[in-house]
Structure formats: structure tokens, C-alpha cells
Amino acid sequence: MPFKSFDRYDLLYNQLETFPECNFIVFDSKVYYNGEKHSKGKFGNLHSTTQGYVSLYELNVDRVIDTGGASEPPAGSSIYPFITKNGSRVAFKTISTSDFDSVSQFAHGDIIKGNYPLSASIKRTRFAETSQPLVTISDDGRVHGSFRKLTSNRRFVNALKNTFNHYVRMSHHYAFDDSTNPKSSVTDDQGTNGWDKLKQEMSLIEIPSIFYGSSIDKGSVVLQMFYSGTLMAECRDTKRNGELIQVTGTYNAAKHNGKVAGTVLYNEGFISMTGSWALAHSGKTDKYIGTDLSLGRWVDFGVGANDGTSQGNTVNTAYKLDFKGKNYIPTVTMFAHMPKGEHNNTTNPTSYTFGQSKDPLYGNKNYQEFHEVTFNKMEHSDYHDPSGSFKKQTYVSKVGIYDHKKRLVGLAKLANPVRKTEDREYTFKLKMDF
Numbered sequence: 484m485p486f487k488s489f490d491r492y493d494l495l496y497n498q499l500e501t502f503p504e505c506n507f508i509v510f511d512s513k514v515y516y517n518g519e520k521h522s523k524g525k526f527g528n529l530h531s532t533t534q535g536y537v538s539l540y541e542l543n544v545d546r547v548i549d550t551g552g553a554s555e556p557p558a559g560s561s562i563y564p565f566i567t568k569n570g571s572r573v574a575f576k577t578i579s580t581s582d583f584d585s586v587s588q589f590a591h592g593d594i595i596k597g598n599y600p601l602s603a604s605i606k607r608t609r610f611a612e613t614s615q616p617l618v619t620i621s622d623d624g625r626v627h628g629s630f631r632k633l634t635s636n637r638r639f640v641n642a643l644k645n646t647f648n649h650y651v652r653m654s655h656h657y658a659f660d661d662s663t664n665p666k667s668s669v670t671d672d673q674g675t676n677g678w679d680k681l682k683q684e685m686s687l688i689e690i691p692s693i694f695y696g697s698s699i700d701k702g703s704v705v706l707q708m709f710y711s712g713t714l715m716a717e718c719r720d721t722k723r724n725g726e727l728i729q730v731t732g733t734y735n736a737a738k739h740n741g742k743v744a745g746t747v748l749y750n751e752g753f754i755s756m757t758g759s760w761a762l763a764h765s766g767k768t769d770k771y772i773g774t775d776l777s778l779g780r781w782v783d784f785g786v787g788a789n790d791g792t793s794q795g796n797t798v799n800t801a802y803k804l805d806f807k808g809k810n811y812i813p814t815v816t817m818f819a820h821m822p823k824g825e826h827n828n829t830t831n832p833t834s835y836t837f838g839q840s841k842d843p844l845y846g847n848k849n850y851q852e853f854h855e856v857t858f859n860k861m862e863h864s865d866y867h868d869p870s871g872s873f874k875k876q877t878y879v880s881k882v883g884i885y886d887h888k889k890r891l892v893g894l895a896k897l898a899n900p901v902r903k904t905e906d907r908e909y910t911f912k913l914k915m916d917f
Contacts, residue, residue, distance in 0.1 A: 485826055486885070487819070495816040499916075502703075503808045505694050507535070507605055510801040512787035512794045514604055531600055535789075537693060538600040550596050564597040603691040605804070607785035609772075610640055612684040639687065640680055646751055647680065653724040656743050675742070678757070688754040688785050688804070696810025699749045701725075703807035706744075706754075708762060708779060710769075711799050715779060716762040718744045725749065727756070729781070734763050744781035754804075756784045770796040812916050819882050819911040827875040827905050834858055876904045882911050 508515040514535025522529045524545030530538040531548060538544075543561045551558025556565050566573055568589045575597050582588045589595055616637045621629045633641055650657035655666035660679045667676035690699070702723040708715045716739075717731040727745040744758030758781030768776040771783040779800055786797050835841070836857045844851040878900040884893035895913050903909065 485828075486889070489817060489819075493818040493820070497814045497816065499812040499814055501696070501808075501810045501812060502700055503694075503696065503810060505804075505806055505808065507788075507804040508801060509785055509788045509804075511798055512792050512796070514788055516604070530602075532602040533604070536602040536604040538602050539693065540600070542599040548598060550598065555594050556596075562599050564599065566595045566597075568593050568595060603693050605691075605694075605785070605788050606689045607788040607790040608636060608639060608687045608689070609786075609790065610636065610683075610685045610687065613637070613682055616681045633681075637681060640685065643748070643751075643753065644680075646748055646753075647746075647755075650725060650746070650748065654722075654726050654746070656726055656746050680755075680757075683757060684759060684782050686756040686782050686784055688756070688788070690752040690754070690806075692752055695752060695806065695808025697750075698809045699747060699752065700807040700809045701749060703805070704747050704754070705803075705805040706756075706781075706784060707803040707805075708781075708784060709801040709803070710763055710767045710779065712801075715767070716781070718758075718781065720747055727754070727781075729758070732762060734761065745784075756781050758782060767799070769798070769800045771800070814914060814916050817884065817913040817915070819913060821879070821903060821909040821911075823908045824905050826879075826903060827877055829877045874904065876902060879903055879909070882913065884913065884915070 506517050508518070516535050516537060521532070521534050526545055526547045529545050530541060531543055531546070532538045546561050549559040549561050550563045556563075564575070566575065568574070568583070568591055570591075572583070574583050574595060577597070578589075578595060613634065616634055617631045618634055619629060620632050644659045647657050647659040651666075655661070658666055658678075660681070661667055662677045662679050665677055667678075702720055704720045704727065705717065706719075706727060707717045713733070714731065715733055716729055718727045718729045720726060721728055721730065725747045726743045727747060729740050729742050729744050732739050739760050739762075742758065742760070745754060745756035747754050761778040761780060763779055765778070768778055771777050771779060771786050774796070785802050785804070786792055786800070787794075788802070835853070839856050841853050841856060843853070880897055880900040882895045882897075883891055884895070886892050893913075893915055895911065901909060
């Protein structure tokens, strides 16, 4: 098998821009990704993930999760990651520093195990309206004094403060606190102004990057709310600036169409919904908050999307989220050359004439394999002439790609083997994604 190096002009590096489409449907506290319902396997769920989740690399397919308990690897019947506790202080992200340092939890030399599969799905977090997002903790013994603390789950919103303000250049609706330095007006924003995202009611939809890649494609986000199968309202980022604008509504459409119902953080994969106007008349209610019946609003979008809402609450309302991702895939194009007069020998044992002795010729000073062994004649001719001259030729069926240590990193297979003679030359064009 001959090896040949690529020349500097034989390698072309490019980058592909792809736009993967994603569709999520949320109904009765269940999430459906791209319209798929998880199939069943012999041991339960085929991918061992919750409905609406995707499994990273699809490990442990149709297999009982078994890490072997306290036994050391490779105990257990499923695939799992493990780390040995040592002085390098390397551990999994799920292991806190205090647990890692605790000898009662893990002693030096102990095996720390993780679980596969790793999975991800969208998640909704609701933030109730509050006038006091900060409270003062007095005389705390841990810090030897007083400090201010965010109430409830407001720390999740506060963590995105700089991100929201970064997008203000695209739209003033991203402004985290519009009350102190208002950029909105009652007229331009159709009755909405002076908000503070640390206080206002909000739904935050988290989209893991495994679904969209590098960022969410601008102008591709579509949110729809259905009641008993009928579309209540729809909003889109029609301006491609992150504003989710209501474009269709069956209730007070003339009044509410054109309003901004929320914003999209394209690079971070978050959708914040703040629209608080009713999307249906009094006869169409559901349990959007707790067990109380109320009218649907954009701020209620995604109820049941892994937010802890029990099944049976929103049995009339369904939510649909569509968007496209933007992902960049590095590629390399390689040109493998077979010049004339080269690569015409083969190591395939079937190329030798059958019945010959293949005993090596050896002595004190030399060792020679297959002394005077003849090859089969493979010329393509209508008349077989055994007395004709012998012409070297081979059939190329595979092209292997190796690294600098001659380790196989890629293999290209031809649909049909190519006949290579001494007077022919070929160039194979190979392409690999990273």
C-alpha cells in the first residue's frame, strides 16, 4: 500500500454555512421535537431520554443504564464516563467543589462516575411580576454583615442583563431597565413603555445550542398559540432585529397586531416573552398559572415546556415554536494524485498465478520473498493470448487518509473500482467535514 503526501496546493480549506430547521410543539406538559414521538425499545424508551429531548451522540440506545454501582470500570452494561480523583482536581461539572474536596464523598483514588446519555430540550422559566426584586439580608454570619439578595428566581434574569443591553443597538425593546432612561414611548410602542425586566412578568424560553448551532437565524422565529386546534395568535421577528411582533390574532386584532410581544437573543438561544394582552375572549380559558383559569397571553407562551407544570393544566392550549439555526462547518477538499507509471503494484495475494510456491529465498546475507512468482494477466481483450507481453495494472477501490503518524483518519470508497495502468493518471477529489 503506497503512501503519498499532499502538496500545499492539494488542500483547500472552506467553511459551509448551514441552516438547520427546528420545530417544537408543547401540549399538556409534553414537548415534541420536529413532530416526533419517542419510540419504544426492548428496555423502555429507545434513546433513554424524556419525550422532547435529544440524546447527544445517541449513546446507550435501547440499553438499561447500569454503571456497575461501586465497582470500578468497566463494570456495568452501559457506556458511562468516569474520572479518577487525583491531585489534578479534574471532575465533572455536576460535582461541586465542596463535594469533590470532601473525603467522605470521594477519597483520592476513587472513581467518579457519570451517566450517559446526555440530553437537552427547550425549557420555560416563568418570572412573576414583583415590585421588590431585591431584599436585604441583615446580620448574616457567613459574610459578617448585611447584603442584598435577589428574590425568587430573578437571578436568572439578572444574569442576562448585560446581554439584553448589548442588543439595544438593534432595538430599544432589549433595554433591561427602560424606566430610568426611557427609549420607548406610549405612542410608538402602542401603550407599552417604562419597563424593568427585573420586575416585570416574563417567560424565558431556553434553547440549547445543540438545536441551532452557532446562532438562531434572524427572521426565522415563528411563535403560534392554539386553542382547541384553532390558531389564537402568531408573532414573528419580521424586522430581523429580534422584535417578536404579533402579525395575526383572532381577538382584538386591529388593536394588538403590530405590538412587540417579546425579544430574541439570537446568539445566546433565549426568547423572552413579555406581551401581557389577552389573546382570546372570555370563553377560552386555561390553567396557565397554577390552578386558576385565565385568558392566554404571550407571557404564558410555552407553559408545560419542562417548567414543572403538571399534566392536565393546559389541556386546551398548544404552543408551536419554529426557527432556523445558523451553523458553520469547516471542510477540507483534498486532491489525491496517481501519476503515470506509479501505483501499479499490488499486495493483494489473489493477483498471483494460482498454484505457485511462495517459499522465500534466504541465506546468510539476504532474504527475498516470493522469488520468481508470476502475476495473473488482467488485460481486457476479446482474445486471450497467454504469450503476450505482461502489462502492470491495478484496480483502485479505496483511498485512505492518514495523519502524520500514519493513523487512518478517513476512508473514501469508490462505487466501482478504477483500473490503473502505467499510461494512465488519475486525480481523486476528496472532501471531509470537521
